[in-house]
Amino acid sequence: MAYLDNIQTFVRVYELGNMSAAARDQRISAAVASARISQLEEHLNVRLFQRTTRTLNPTEQGHMFYRGACKILEAVDAAEAEISNVTMTPRGSLFIAAPLGLGRRLIAPAVPAFKEQYPLIDIRLRLSDRKLDLAAEGLDLAFFLGIPEDSNLRIRKIADCPRVLCAAPSYIARRGMPDSGEALVRDKHDCLNLRYPGAPEFQWPLQTPDGVRRFSVHGPFESDDGDVLTGWALEGHGIILKPVFEVADFLKSGALVPVVPDEPPVPIQLACLYMHRRRQDPKTRLLIDFMAERIQAALK
Structure with a gap:
């Protein structure tokens, strides 16, 4: 698992272009993130990033390894999703966000019912009307009113709100x-x-x-x-x-x-945003499906 952790950290450093941001996304310290990259470079016997005091840029080998690393993580996600579907015991924490009005009136009231149905999944809900960066703030998904600007995220439309x-x-x-x-x-x-x-x-x-x-x-x-x-x-x-x-x-x-x-x-679009790499996470899918059904019923 340590090697897989190193690969996951490398992918987030590559995508975010910043060690501190990747550390926050992985919920580890910047020192741990840096150590993981160093361990990976030592194992591969190549330098994956060119580091200066102000910049962090992937090397040619870093670009090559990123493509393969994404395939590895997607394969692991798919395998874990299949196991979870078979055992029907999804577990872990989901970090989610929503605007204040939407969160207070539609999302938060449904969280206890979701927890009752899936007792091994913990919900960490953050409410804010400001624009959020899912990757930088370590969020698994965010409910959203309007049209998102970030094309790097996946979006699932839930309803048009009058x-x-x-x-x-x-x-x-x-x-x-x-x-x-x-x-x-x-x-x-x-x-x-x-x-x-x-x-x-x-x-x-x-x-x-x-x-x-x-x-x-x-x-x-x-x-x-x-x-x-x-x-x-x-x-x-x-x-x-x-x-x-x-x-x-x-x-x-x-x-x-x-x-x-x-x-x-x-009318304004109500949708859910989530990261591409997490599209197969059964916890994420279960929560989106659950909330979509509750929200659509409430809006009627």
């Missing part, structure tokens, strides 16, 4: 009810937006009589926590764009009311 523009009745009484996307911009309505490092500019895509149009909106407040935006909206500070499942209870009670109902927002 969205709604909404605000508190007190805001509508003070500022009036906008009847179109044009009115949102023209009348300078207070639009509360999600902002985190690397977030795109604020544009709300609405389904207008002329087709989908994107409106550049602005407001006095922004946050990297979607539930903070909902709280501000409930207090009458502005308009929010939300998946319906996040604000359904507030809409039902009347604490929030739909805005621009004749030009609803474009």
